[in-house]
Amino acid sequence: MSEVIVEVDNLVKRYKELIALDNFNMKIKKGEVFGLLGPNGSGKTTTINCILSLLNYDNGEVKLFGEKMTSSRYDLKRKIGVVMQEVAVFDELTVYENVDYFCGLYIKDKKTRKKYVEDAIKFVGIEDFKKFKPKKLSGGLLRRLNIACGIAHKPEIIIMDEPTVAVDPQSRNKILEGIVELNNAGATIIYTSHYMEEVEQICSQILIMDKGKKVAEGTSDELKRKIKNTENVIVDIKNISEKDIQGVSSLNHVYDVKYMSGRLTIKCSSGKHNISHVIDYLTNNNLDYERIYSELPTLNDVFLEITGRTLRDKEA
Template structure:
């Protein structure tokens, strides 16, 4: 196991930011940690990295108990924070050199690692640029290079694609996949559910300081009963036909909103049977769409739809 967090509690005055928080990350995972604003994601990461003290609980990384003095553990971790953390008086090359040099003292090896990091994030043409001369996407890529240049075994990405263009975003996601294929274990937080669904082999949804549910994307959809659905607009159907639709094998649930239906199904055969039934009985409707549930649907189902942001 790469990370194990047991029964973690963290209090900010009257706010309990982490409430019996537990987390297990296996070696080789891309682990997605998602939650609403103020759910405790950033607090959890800062506790794992020993950037914050906490009231109670235990954190183990590489099977060692983590604390602020464990420099041997820190040397094997890369952290890419949400807020870009580079030195604005240093150019691209010197920034990567500085952060890599915190862990790699051998100058020859460090130079090799810097060049590999620059190649990896494709900043060769910008190596002498100061950060203020870089676009938002290039700055994010520099932030990543600074966090990974020392070849960490565990890399924590906290919202790495905020406010970047689609091309840079795609490059960052591909890079994270590549880092994982090369052996790094990844923790990834994001508000973009499609990114987490694309990247992560395991996902936890956190709210109010503790994990609500953990699993693969498919398992989470199954957990909340979100199968594929058939959405039918402006359908003319009476109660008898509705009862018969409900009895079609593979139909889990039918939701009616005025003249629109949303039919949750267990499999593709059920969709075929529904369409055949509608046609056979000459039931009139305007349009029919098949919808596959997303991680975003799961997230809203579990955490609710209200806006909230208390900053933790």
């Protein structure tokens, strides 16, 4: 069994009458890329702040590396790197000076720190911008700088909160490749994002939380097996009557049908020949369609079915 290096046990956090965390539990094993997902107000940010001991909580316990985490445990904090959604760098410092400053909070030896800073800048691909100040950087480069500042001291646990929000595709790919590289080098990653395809791509374990509680956990494939939806059949069709929509709805294994903007989306709960049954119905009823295809459920389908909501860009 892999070593558990983050353990959140029955955590309760209240803001007056609001219960932000309701006996929340979470275990993260060494070497995982752990996806933490939830709708607005689900408690993700509160959980992260409790793990970092930036918030006091009402009950429960947080352990890192098997030891209780408190605000004075600087030895444990040294092992954590944080890349928050809001970019936090100094405008008056250059790229190099920013990374050097944040690295210097943990690494006092100048020779070691110089190497670590150079490694971090090279890692995120901003070597050509070392003398630039943040205001001269694009949004994507600014986020890469933010990451360099959070990982320069070579932490064992890296918390990344929406690191790819509002960045260009090139920077986004660079960031995702970097996360995988960090993980391959031995870092354990806690990753939050509203981009489901990112989570499916890089996360080895995923926890979905809602209203301060854990509602589902597993790999992407395991989570998909937990929901009713096993297949989506999509039909591009210009005209279809309400009677025929009802007819498709009555087919075996079909539990939901929606028609919008010339597209018929048919959700199926099981069965191996759902698309054939739909084609047979369309053919037998002389319905012309442009295209028909089948899709397996996505992590977004899982999230929507479990929470009844979709992810949004920002935490409420």
